[in-house]
Amino acid sequence: MKHTDDASRTAAALLEKRLRLLLDVKTAETGAEPSYSEIAAFLKERGTNLSRSRWTYMINGHRKVDDPGVFEGLAEFFDVEVAFLTGESDVSAPEKVNAQLDLVRAMRAAKVKSYATRTLGDLSPETLEAITKFLDQEMTQ
Numbered sequence: 001m002k003h004t005d006d007a008s009r010t011a012a013a014l015l016e017k018r019l020r021l022l023l024d025v026k027t028a029e030t031g032a033e034p035s036y037s038e039i040a041a042f043l044k045e046r047g048t049n050l051s052r053s054r055w056t057y058m059i060n061g062h063r064k065v066d067d068p069g070v071f072e073g074l075a076e077f078f079d080v081e082v083a084f085l086t087g088e089s090d091v092s093a094p095e096k097v098n099a100q101l102d103l104v105r106a107m108r109a110a111k112v113k114s115y116a117t118r119t120l121g122d123l124s125p126e127t128l129e130a131i132t133k134f135l136d137q138e139m140t141q
Helices: 001-030 036-044 052-060 068-078 082-086 096-120 125-140
Strands: none
Touching: 001 068, 001 082, 036 052, 036 068, 052 082, 068 125
């Protein structure tokens, strides 16, 4: 039984990671993170129900979800293959997702730099360079 529990936890964690990644990408594309209501309405138009509790389980990695209709609807919403969401194969992040992630990382780094500058006041060029170097290293990891 423990093996099954471990597999379920792994599947739930993988889905959580990929959904959060896709939410970040959608946010970069549209300027706002898609809401549960927006996603549920999209799925409902396609004949699939997504309850708030199920979405919470999925987005927080609390339970494994096996619902082909939900996966198909989410794949369509996020414009990815179902296999990317389910982890059924070695499908890596689509090229579009990787490109958007680079943008998301750059935007986050810019926000941190801006915040540091505002919060810490006048920073020396060396300090700004050190912050930039640190953020760039974090982005590539």
